[in-house]
Amino acid sequence: MGKVIRIGTRESQLAVWQATKVQQLLLQNNFPSELVFIKSEGDIDLQTPLYEMGVQGIFTKSLDIALLHNKIDIAVHSMKDVPTQMAKGIVQAAVLERASYKDLLVYKGQWSMVNGEWTMPDKNELNIATSSTRRKAQWLNKFPLHQIHNLRGNVNTRLIKLQEENWDAAIFAAAGLERINLRPQNSIELDWMLPAPAQGAIMVVCREADDFCLDACNNFNHTDTAICTKIERDFLRQLLGGCSTPISALTTVKDNELIFKGNILSVDGKEKVTVEKTVFINESNDLGKIAATWLLQNGGQKIADRIRNGTK
Template sequence: MKKTIRIGTRDSELAMWQANTVKQALEKLGYQTELVPVKSQGDLVLDKPLYEFGITGIFTKTLDVAMLTNTIDIAVHSMKDVPTALPKGIVEAAVLKRAHTQDILVHKGTDFLNTEGIIATGSLRRKAQWLHKYPNHEVVDLRGNVNTRMQKLEDNEWNGAIFAAAGLERINLKPESYSDLKWMIPAPAQGAMLVVAKEEDEFCRKALSALNHEESEICVHIEREFLRTLEGGCTAPIGALAVIEGDNIHFKGALFSLDGSKKIGTEKTIPVTENEGFGKACAEEVLAAGGAELMKEIKKLINTKG
């Protein structure tokens, strides 16, 4: 165990928290580790919505390059940021036990909900679902890491902003004035952390296999299969959540139009033992119910904006 495992991470507070969690877990198993912070293009360019970059995985690409050029050995990601197809030579090595999956609204009072209001988010999924429920509201773009977004909410006249509960909880930023958005379907793999390694690196893959949480892995793979089959990536308003309850898996997924006016969803329960291909089957049901046409519309609109 003499090799030092170099852990690549973005340098935001949340990303560093995630990387340190993996570092501590590996060191507890007797491995030597070192953190290597890397800035991504997604962190550097804050004045463009993510979909305008024209690629998925804007936050993971820099770390992929660092791994393939042997600057780092493994990389830690928020799994919802990771494209469903990994680069050649890089594989999933561990899905850690999932945290809170829910979105929350951080607000300055909720009197506005039944009238007019301004909500901030950089996510097409959150924007579409918010407008689906509150069509009279305005949704403005909000970019940056969690700390930056919280500060922007403070500095602007917005009524609220939408965050993943897990991110705020991990770095103790969850304020008192928030509401749980139980009706909002989270991003596929929200609340889960993924560690990737090089396919050829047996040492790191073996080390990380001890950190894998099987229940979380099953659920996020169903959600990501749903996303991949719908051809979502970061560029379409798609929500998906799989939860294991006893011997069953309950799944809820939906595709929305960009303006939130249309929703095509599905909800199903199957035995855990039958999870193979479940995400794909759910997505195919959505595509057959009008989702294929809606995806074409979404891509057309995004390409026009780009």
């Protein structure tokens, strides 16, 4: 038997699902592997809102350390959790084909369609739970009278807490619930909400000099997803560089073209600047940076500066 690749993963059901998916892909290409479980700071502290924890890298730091200390050979992450500037010595080895990029509203009580929107007709001020500043800002931009509540933990924990608390709904990533068969029937895809950069994609990383793992993972790298997520992460990095900010981005492929949509909002959702661009795939190298530069020059700079200064 050849080298057994050690796959580092967090212990949540979703993280294990993702790592097991990578394990299966490796095996299909005749690379044996084993899972190594590692706790992250984001899994241990479930009370502090992510935006107060310096969220960038909160779910990846422990795995990065294990990788650099040669305790594991590769690590598997939800790509939206990976900092745009990865730790020195760690590189992207593969991106899996993207699942749903959409956000999902899981609701309680009697909701119905009113004026083209799903809502509770007898309530003007709904209580919506999420720990994401991006989701919070986009929701308040559309529904300024609603109240937002902090909701932390893995998807299982968050679903349970939604039922226990006096909230009307909570927002989840559709891919996370669907991958482990936990999407409730009482859920609505938020087609109007732009996702986090790289949402729905899974990234595999390894040590920069590990040619064996780089070659092994290259067998299942999905080119279109890798291109689209790179553009989205370039956009994020050019603006602020962290996933704890109300910045959204989505790149899709249609025929031979890439369609990019992005936005930045103030934390309270009162201000919003959007950008849309379409280019041919062979012209995509700097699309994320170009879109970010345009956005900053057309009203986004003021919002970005206030976010950096910790103001709304």
